[in-house]
Every structure is written in structure tokens, then in C-alpha cells.
Amino acid sequence: MDDVAQAAGVSRALVSLVMRNAPNVSDKRRHAVLDAADRLGYRPNAAARSLAERRSNTLGVVVNDLHNTFFADLVDGIHEIAQANGFRLLLNTAWRTDTDEREAIEAFLEYRVDGILVLGPTAEGDTLLEASRNTPLVTIGSSFPGVDAVVNDDLRGGEMAAEHLVQLGHRDIVHLDGGNGAGAAHRREGFAGVMESMGLDIRVVPGEFTERSGLAAATRLVESGSVPTAVFAANDLAAVGLIDALTVAGHSVPESVSVIGYDNTHLAHLQHIGLTTINQPRVEMGRLAAEIVLERLESGRRQAVCHVVTPKLVVRETTAPPPVRVIQRIESGI
Amino acid sequence: MDDVAQAAGVSRALVSLVMRNAPNVSDKRRHAVLDAADRLGYRPNAAARSLAERRSNTLGVVVNDLHNTFFADLVDGIHEIAQANGFRLLLNTAWRTDTDEREAIEAFLEYRVDGILVLGPTAEGDTLLEASRNTPLVTIGSSFPGVDAVVNDDLRGGEMAAEHLVQLGHRDIVHLDGGNGAGAAHRREGFAGVMESMGLDIRVVPGEFTERSGLAAATRLVESGSVPTAVFAANDLAAVGLIDALTVAGHSVPESVSVIGYDNTHLAHLQHIGLTTINQPRVEMGRLAAEIVLERLESGRRQAVCHVVTPKLVVRETTAPPPVRVIQRIESGI
DNA sequence: CCCAGACATTGGAGCGCTCCAATAACGTAC
DNA sequence: GTACGTTATTGGAGCGCTCCAATGTCTGGG
Numbered sequence: 001m002d003d004v005a006q007a008a009g010v011s012r013a014l015v016s017l018v019m020r021n022a023p024n025v026s027d028k029r030r031h032a033v034l035d036a037a038d039r040l041g042y043r044p045n046a047a048a049r050s051l052a053e054r055r056s057n058t059l060g061v062v063v064n065d066l067h068n069t070f071f072a073d074l075v076d077g078i079h080e081i082a083q084a085n086g087f088r089l090l091l092n093t094a095w096r097t098d099t100d101e102r103e104a105i106e107a108f109l110e111y112r113v114d115g116i117l118v119l120g121p122t123a124e125g126d127t128l129l130e131a132s133r134n135t136p137l138v139t140i141g142s143s144f145p146g147v148d149a150v151v152n153d154d155l156r157g158g159e160m161a162a163e164h165l166v167q168l169g170h171r172d173i174v175h176l177d178g179g180n181g182a183g184a185a186h187r188r189e190g191f192a193g194v195m196e197s198m199g200l201d202i203r204v205v206p207g208e209f210t211e212r213s214g215l216a217a218a219t220r221l222v223e224s225g226s227v228p229t230a231v232f233a234a235n236d237l238a239a240v241g242l243i244d245a246l247t248v249a250g251h252s253v254p255e256s257v258s259v260i261g262y263d264n265t266h267l268a269h270l271q272h273i274g275l276t277t278i279n280q281p282r283v284e285m286g287r288l289a290a291e292i293v294l295e296r297l298e299s300g301r302r303q304a305v306c307h308v309v310t311p312k313l314v315v316r317e318t319t320a321p322p323p324v325r326v327i328q329r330i331e332s333g334i
Numbered sequence: 335m336d337d338v339a340q341a342a343g344v345s346r347a348l349v350s351l352v353m354r355n356a357p358n359v360s361d362k363r364r365h366a367v368l369d370a371a372d373r374l375g376y377r378p379n380a381a382a383r384s385l386a387e388r389r390s391n392t393l394g395v396v397v398n399d400l401h402n403t404f405f406a407d408l409v410d411g412i413h414e415i416a417q418a419n420g421f422r423l424l425l426n427t428a429w430r431t432d433t434d435e436r437e438a439i440e441a442f443l444e445y446r447v448d449g450i451l452v453l454g455p456t457a458e459g460d461t462l463l464e465a466s467r468n469t470p471l472v473t474i475g476s477s478f479p480g481v482d483a484v485v486n487d488d489l490r491g492g493e494m495a496a497e498h499l500v501q502l503g504h505r506d507i508v509h510l511d512g513g514n515g516a517g518a519a520h521r522r523e524g525f526a527g528v529m530e531s532m533g534l535d536i537r538v539v540p541g542e543f544t545e546r547s548g549l550a551a552a553t554r555l556v557e558s559g560s561v562p563t564a565v566f567a568a569n570d571l572a573a574v575g576l577i578d579a580l581t582v583a584g585h586s587v588p589e590s591v592s593v594i595g596y597d598n599t600h601l602a603h604l605q606h607i608g609l610t611t612i613n614q615p616r617v618e619m620g621r622l623a624a625e626i627v628l629e630r631l632e633s634g635r636r637q638a639v640c641h642v643v644t645p646k647l648v649v650r651e652t653t654a655p656p657p658v659r660v661i662q663r664i665e666s667g668i
Numbered sequence: 669c670c671c672a673g674a675c676a677t678t679g680g681a682g683c684g685c686t687c688c689a690a691t692a693a694c695g696t697a698c
Numbered sequence: 699g700t701a702c703g704t705t706a707t708t709g710g711a712g713c714g715c716t717c718c719a720a721t722g723t724c725t726g727g728g
Contacts, residue, residue, distance in 0.1 A: 001684060011708045016686060024705060043468075046444035047381040047390070048684035051713050056381070063425075066409055067600065072400035075427065088441055091397075091425035093409065107422055110380035134375075211600065244605040266401065266545065271578035272606045335714060345678045350716060358676060382714035385683050 001044075007036035019044050050112060058088045059293060060108030062101060064120030064141075064182065066093045068209065068237055070263045070282060071119045074140055077286020078117060085294055087114070096209065098123040098180070105131050115293035120182035120209075136296040138289045141182030148296065149306045150289040152280040154183040157311035158190020161232045161260045161278055164313055166198055169321045170230040170258060174203045176217045176242060178234030181209035187262060191232055203228065207238055214241025222249045229257055229322035236261035236268045236277055243273070243318065254320035264314050274317035281309055335378075341370035353378050384446060392422045393627060394442030396435060398454030398475075398516065400427045402543065402571055404597045404616060405453050408474055411620020412451060419628055421448070430543065432457040432514070439465050449627035454516035454543075470630040472623045475516030482630065483640045484623040486614040488517035491645035492524020495566045495594050495612055498647055500532055503655045504564040504592060508537045510551050510576060512568030515543035521596060525566055537562065541572055548575025556583045563591055563656035570595040570602045570611055577607070577652065588654035598648050608651035615643055 005012045010029055017025050018033040036042075050056040059082050063071045075091070082089050090113060092104035101123045108116050115136040121128060125144030131137055132147050143149030165173050175191045178184025188204060195202045205220065207213040214233060218241070221227050227246075233239035239261030243253050251257050261268055264279035288307055295301070339346045344363055351359050352367040370376075384390040393416050397405045409425070416423050424447060426438035435457045442450050449470040455462060459478030465471055466481050477483030499507050509525045512518025522538060529536045539554065541547040548567060552575070555561050561580075567573035573595030577587050585591050595602055598613035622641055629635070 012684095013686085013708055013710095014706085017707085020686085024707090026706065029706080041468075043440075043443055045385070045446060045684050046441070047385045047446055048713090049686075051379070051381045051385055051715085052684080052686040054686090054713070066400075066406035067403050069401050069403070075400055076429075079427075079429075089426065090441075091427065092423065093413075093425065095410075095413075106377075107380070107424075109377055112379060112381055134377075211604075240604060240606075247605050267601075270545075270574060270607070271581050272574075273604070346714095347678055347680095347716085348676085351677085354716085360676065363676080379714050382683090383716075385685085386714080386716040388683070388716090 001042070003040055004033065004036045004042045007040060008032040055114050056112055057086060058090055058111075058113045059290070060105075060111070060113035060116045061089055061091045062104045062108070062116065062118045062121075063091055063093045064101070064118075064122060065096050065209065068120075068235075068265070069267070070235070070265045070280075073265075073282035074119050074286040074289075077283040077288075078290040079286075080283075081287050081290035081294065087294070094122065096122060096181075098127075102127055105137075109135060115297055117289050117293060122180050122182070136293045138292045138296075139182075140285055140289045142186075143306045146304050148292050148304050150285050150292065151306065151308055152183065152285070152311050153308050154186035154311070155190040155193075157183075157262060157278045157280075158187035158192075158232075159194050160190075160311060160313045161187070161262065162191045162194035164260060164276070164315070164319065165230045165232060165258060166194065166200070168230070168258065168319060170228075171200055171322075172203075172228040173200065173230045173232060174205055174221065174228040176207045176214065176231055176233040176238055177204050178238070179206065179208040179213075181234060184209070184234050187232075187234055207234060209235045209237055211237045211241035211244075214238035214243075215245045216241075218242045218245030218249065222246070222251070227251055227257060230319070231257065231259050233259060233261050236263045236265045236275060239275055239277070239318075240267055240273060243275075254318050256323055258319040258322070260319055268314070268316070276316045276319040277314050279312040279314050285309060335376065337374055338367065338370045338376045341374060342366040389448055390446055391420060392424055392445075392447045393624070394439075394445070394447035394450045395423055395425045396438045396442070396450065396452045396455075397425055397427045398435070398452075398456060399430050399543065402454075402569075402599070403601070404569070404599045404614075407599070407616035408453050408620040408623075411617040411622075412624040413620075414617075415621050415624035415628065421628070428456065430456060430515075432461075436461055439471075443469060449631055451623050451627060456514050456516070470627045472626045472630075473516075474619055474623045476520075477640045480638050482626050482638050484619050484626065485640065485642055486517065486619070486645050487642050488520035488645070489524040489527075491517075491596060491612045491614075492521035492526075492566075493528050494524075494645060494647045495521070495596065496525045496528035498594060498610070498649070498653065499564045499566065499592060500528065500534070502564070502592065502653060504562075505534055505656075506537075506562040507534065507564045507566060508539055508555065508562040510541045510548065510565055510567040510572055511538050512572070513540065513542040513547075515568060518543070518568050521566075521568055541568060543569045543571055545571045545575035545578075548572035548577075549579045550575075552576045552579030552583065556580070556585070561585055561591060564653070565591065565593050567593060567595050570597045570599045570609060573609055573611070573652075574601055574607060577609075588652050590657055592653040592656070594653055602648070602650070610650045610653040611648050613646040613648050619643060 005015045094101035118139045120141040121139045129146045138148040140150045261275045261277040264277045268275035268277045339349045428435035452473045454475040455473045463480045472482040474484045526536045595611040598611045602609035602611045
């Protein structure tokens with residue numbers, strides 16, 4: 001910067017003004033500085049700037065799982081709002097573990113980003129709460145007391161999935177759980193609530209938000225000889241893995257077993273998959289979250305807000321009435 | 335930091351030493367400092383640190399497209415190496431456009447990251463070359479003179495794809511181009527080379543590395559009434575989109591038309607897709623690239639290196655011999 | 669009991685920038 | 699030509715840290 005100032009024959013302060021294109025700089029000097037900067041290949045040092053300015057004009061985004069395109073859609077929405085408000089985005093990924101997530105947040109805190117968005121949080125609420133004390137922070141996908149959040153009504157979503165299957169005539173339904181995945185607990189609750197109110201068995205098998213988890217669950221179900229007539233998978237990724245393994249094992253979907261997912265990611269609407277699922281307005285959620293962070297940054301609001309968006313059932317080709325023999329068995333059993 | 339020093343009854347310098355856990359600090363002081371830091375909720379300021387240290391211990395990763403899980407695998411590999419060497423990762427995404435990519439690189443340069451990895455570069459080489467003058471920079475997916483790179487032998491990969499289809503008996507083959515996508519040009523070249531040497535028509539339709547592009551191309555082919563017996567799509571994403579639209583239009587894959595992709599992403603091996611494709615050792619490529627960046631950072635090497643890994647054909651269910659009537663037509667035409 | 673040599677601790681300069689109060693330059697009206 | 703209100707420009711302090719040379723503290727051998 002000193003070099004540029006010297007080369008342009010002005011003071012360091014003026015260079016600073018030009019670089020931030022302040023209003024009150026004469027065209028003559030502005031050009032002189034810009035020229036010199038260009039000639040010397042000068043590039044402002046963001047670290048020094050954010051140190052002096054005490055703000056970084058940057059938002060940190062913690063992506064729970066880079067392999068899940070659900071998060072890519074969220075980022076699209078976030079970027080849109082950040083861009084429009086002159087903020088840069090910095091991403092970090094957490095490989096679905098709470099330790100990596102904490103590390104990512106910690107890193108952003110140390111970099112002094114102006115706001116943090118945690119997509120699909122896996123960590124405990126107190127980590128997030130503590131982090132949000134110093135920096136505006138919003139979670140997407142699940143909410144914690146005292147922390148801003150944008151969530152889908154996962155309880156309702158779980159209900160919708162269960163209701164859809166029950167309405168098709170299914171009685172033997174398994175829920176493939178999402179483990180510590182964001183929103184998984186509520187989806188399970190919603191499912192369980194419906195099943196209970198219908199007087200049906202609540203069968204839940206452990207899992208997580210991955211394709212592999214779906215594969216493993218299917219294998220277990222097949223091997224145990226207790227394949228149900230329908231499965232509600234905690235997310236699309238798991239659903240796809242499940243369908244895969246089920247098909248390989250000779251259980252066709254939906255003829256022999258119906259499968260419903262959650263998220264309505266790109267995967268789900270592929271013709272060759274045609275996954276029935278619960279839609280979350282992903283891009284919209286990203287936008288909303290970014291707006292909440294920026295609003296808090298500006299207003300200094302202390303009270304947490306939680307924005308709930310509504311899920312929607314999307315029926316495609318992986319769900320159908322249960323196979324006939326099963327219906328007969330049930331009927332004769334009455 | 336001053337507060338912590340005061341609270342612990344030591345100098346600022348000592349706090350600094352403790353925070354970086356330097357060796358020669360007495361246990362007594364170390365605990366005093368750590369306690370105070372904890373009590374006050376002190377968190378080192380990374381911007382100030384990197385300013386003073388003149389290095390950030392951070393690598394910047396520019397991801398061309400967050401929706402393409404190909405890049406997620408690369409990041410896995412990069413992270414592994416970075417982690418092992420005490421480096422943090424910071425990601426940025428480029429939405430497949432060269433302007434966004436340039437901006438992302440520019441941002442990393444301003445943040446003074448220690449090294450930059452550009453996954454699937456879209457921008458011109460000179461941008462990258464210029465950036466790499468100040469900071470170790472490596473591209474993955476395509477290479478530019480003077481810039482470190484890790485690439486797959488895309489020319490050979492394109493050849494393999496074409497050869498596979500020709501060997502199955504196809505004569506009427508279309509290449510769905512990858513546009514400005516990394517490696518697309520070489521894949522096309524490889525394809526064209528084989529077709530030419532076989533005396534076959536070189537049909538190329540424009541496209542890019544997205545599902546949507548595949549959909550659009552299929553629609554165009556169908557509408558023009560010139561659906562070939564086989565298509566080589568520039569990447570898996572496009573291949574999947576293509577298959578989707580083809581199926582909807584009543585052209586079953588592979589019975590009526592064969593499709594081969596490129597990358598061997600997670601998508602490809604899903605049972606319901608079972609995409610024949612060309613494999614790239616993704617995680618391995620990520621590791622390699624990270625190693626190259628770190629090596630250059632340490633050695634200050636000036637000469638660019640380019641590491642080429644070999645592609646591999648993975649045959650699944652989307653390719654088969656062409657439908658019989660076509661073979662007959664060709665035979666009778668001889 | 670003193671002193672060399674190891675180990676611990678500290679003050680202060682400096683990293684590259686922004687911010688602010690102060691000064692310089694410029695018009696314009698009288 | 700002077701005084702005044704603008705608009706441009708500048709020096710210097712300070713952001714929170716690390717680094718280095720200097721100082722302080724503690725051993726154990728003579």
C-alpha cells in the first residue's frame with residue numbers, strides 16, 4: 001500500500017479511500033492510484049482490513065455434508081441474499097460430525113466473520129448458543145432454544161409421510177431413522193404419532209442421512225426376514241440407498257415395498273428414481289436464513305427468532321398400495 | 335488478549351506463547367493463562383494472527399459446482415491432507431461461471447490464504463497463472479501452462495468411451511459436449527479421434543456439466559427426429575439428465591439407446607441408474623493436489639508440475655449393443 | 669557462595685490496513 | 699482581494715496479534 005501511495009504520489013490514506021471507492025476523491029488522484037495499483041499488482045489485504053474495520057463483510061456457512069445436494073440448494077439461496085447486500089461467503093464442511101462442525105464454527109469465529117449459518121446442525125445446542133453470543137448465527141434444519149433458526153415443520157412432514165403410506169393401505173411400516181441428522185427426531189415423532197393414533201406398530205430402524213445408511217438398513221431388513229410393505233426414510237439420500245439394496249435383493253419398489261423419502265432433492269425427481277418424498281423449499285430457506293442473519297447484524301436484536309416453513313407431499317412412483325396377499329392376510333386376521 | 339494477560343498476571347507475549355502452545359512455558363503460567371482465557375471467553379483473532387504471522391495456515395478451495403458431488407469427493411481428499419499438515423480449509427463456490435470463479439480466487443488472494451485449489455476451473459488460464467504468481471495454486475480437472483495441475487487423462491477417457499460404444503456395435507453415436515467444463519475439450523477430442531479413425535460421423539451437440547443440459551439435449555435430439563443409438567455424455571450429471579428425458583420420450587436405455595457418462599460419481603452406481611461411465615480416482619486426485627500445493631509452499635518451487643492420473647472404463651447397465659433393426663440397416667448398406 | 673548456562677518471561681516494534689481530526693485546496697459571493 | 703463554506707488530502711493512532719532481542723530466574727558444578 002505504501003508502494004502504491006509513493007508510486008501515485010499521494011498519501012497512504014488516499015490509497016485507502018480509493019480502494020474502498022470513497023466519494024470525495026478527485027478523478028485525477030483516483031486514476032493515479034488505480035494505475036499505480038494495477039502496475040504494481042497491488043491487492044488489498046483482507047486480514048488487515050477486517051482487523052482495522054472490525055468487520056469482515058463475510059458470512060461463514062457451515063455445510064453439514066457436501067455430498068448431500070440438499071445443502072447446495074440452501075447455499076444458492078444464501079448466496080443470493082449475501083451478494084445483494086455486499087457480503088462475501090466462506091464455506092466450511094463438517095462431514096456430518098459434531099466435532100468437525102464445532103471446529104468449523106470455531107474457525108469462523110476466529111476469522112471474525114460477521115455472521116454464521118449452520119446448515120443441518122449436528123452439534124449440541126449449547127455450542128451454537130455460545131457461539132451465537134458473539135456473532136449472529138442461524139441454523140437451518142433444526143432449531144435450538146435461544147438460537148435463530150429456519151426450519152421445516154419436520155413433525156408435520158413426518159406425519160404427512162406416515163399418513164400417505166397409511167392411506168395407501170399400508171399397515172406394516174418401518175421408519176428408517178436419521179440419527180443425529182437435522183430434523184430427524186421430529187420426523188420420527190411425526191411418524192410415531194400417526195402410527196400410534198392408528199393403532200399400528202411403531203417400527204424404527206437406526207440410520208443416518210446417507211445413502212450408505214439406506215443400503216445397510218435394507219440389508220438388515222432383508223436378512224432379518226422382516227421386510228415391511230413400506231418404509232419412510234429420514235431423507236432422500238437414505239431412501240435412494242434403501243431402494244437400491246432392496247431392488248438388488250429382489251424386492252421391487254413399489255410393487256413389493258413402497259418407499260418415501262424426505263427433502264425432495266434433485267435425486268428424488270430423477271425419472272429413474274421417481275422418489276415420493278416430502279418437499280422442503282430449500283432455496284427459499286437459504287434466503288430466509290441469510291436475511292435473518294443480516295437483520296440481526298444490523299439491528300443487534302437479542303431475542304431469537306425461529307422461522308418455520310411448511311413441508312409438502314410430492315407423490316411420485318415409489319409408493320403404491322401394498323401387495324395384495326398382505327392385504328388379505330390382514331383382512332383374514334381381523 | 336490484554337485482558338487475558340492482566341487476568342492471568344502475565345505479559346501479552348506470554349499469552350501469545352500459550353495460545354500457540356509454545357514449548358518453553360511453565361505449567362503454572364500456562365494454566366493461569368488458559369484459565370483466564372476460558373473465563374473471559376477469549377478467542378484468538380485469526381485476522382490479526384495471519385497479519386502478524388504473514389501466513390494463514392489455511393488453504394482456499396474453489397468448488398466449481400456445489401451440486402456436483404464429484405467435487406465433494408475431491409474435497410474429501412484435500413481435507414485429509416490439509417488436516418494432517420495442520421492446515422484449515424476454506425471453501426468457495428463458483429456456480430460454474432468464470433466470473434464467480436475469478437471472484438472466489440480474488441477473495442482468497444485478499445484473505446492471503448497459503449494456497450489455492452481450483453476444482454474444475456472454468457476461467458481462462460491467464461487469470462490462474464497470474465494468481466499463482468503470488469500464491470501456490472493448483473487446478474484439478476484441467477491444466478494450464480505454467481500452473482500446477484492434477485488431471486485425469488481426459489483425452490484417453492474420451493477415447494475409451496467412444497471405443498466402448500463402437501465395440502458394442504454402435505455406429506451412430508452422439509457426443510453431448512461439456513462446454514467450458516473442466517476437461518470437456520479433451521474428452522471431445524478423444525471421442526472425435528476414435529470416430530474419425532473408424533470412419534464414422536462425428537456428431538457433437540452442445541451442452542454443459544449439468545443435469546439440465548442433459549435434459550435439454552435429449553429433448554432436442556428427440557424433437558429433431560435424429561436420436562442416435564448411443565450417446566457419450568461429457569459427465570455423469572448430464573448423462574443422468576439425458577437418460578431421464580430419453581426415457582420419458584419413450585426411448586428406453588439401453589435397449590433403444592445406450593448412454594455412457596464420465597466421472598463415476600455416486601449417482602452413476604445407483605442401482606436404478608447403473609450408469610456405464612469413465613472413472614476418475616477422485617479422492618486420490620484431491621490428496622495429490624493438496625500435496626502439490628503444500629510441497630510448493632514449502633519448497634518455493636517455481637516450475638509447474640502436472641500430474642496425470644488414468645481413467646478407467648466402468649461398464650454397468652446403460653450400454654448395450656444397438657437395436658437389431660439398426661444393425662441390419664447398416665449391414666444391408668455395405 | 670558465585671557464576672555459567674539453560675530455561676522463562678517481557679517490552680516494544682511492526683504486520684497492512686482504517687479512522688479521525690486536522691489541514692490544504694478550491695470555488696464563490698461580497 | 700478577502701472571507702467563507704465546501705471539498706480533497708494527509709499524518710498519526712490503533713485494530714490484535716507475533717516476533718525478537720533483552721532481561722529475569724533457576725540450576726548445578728567449581
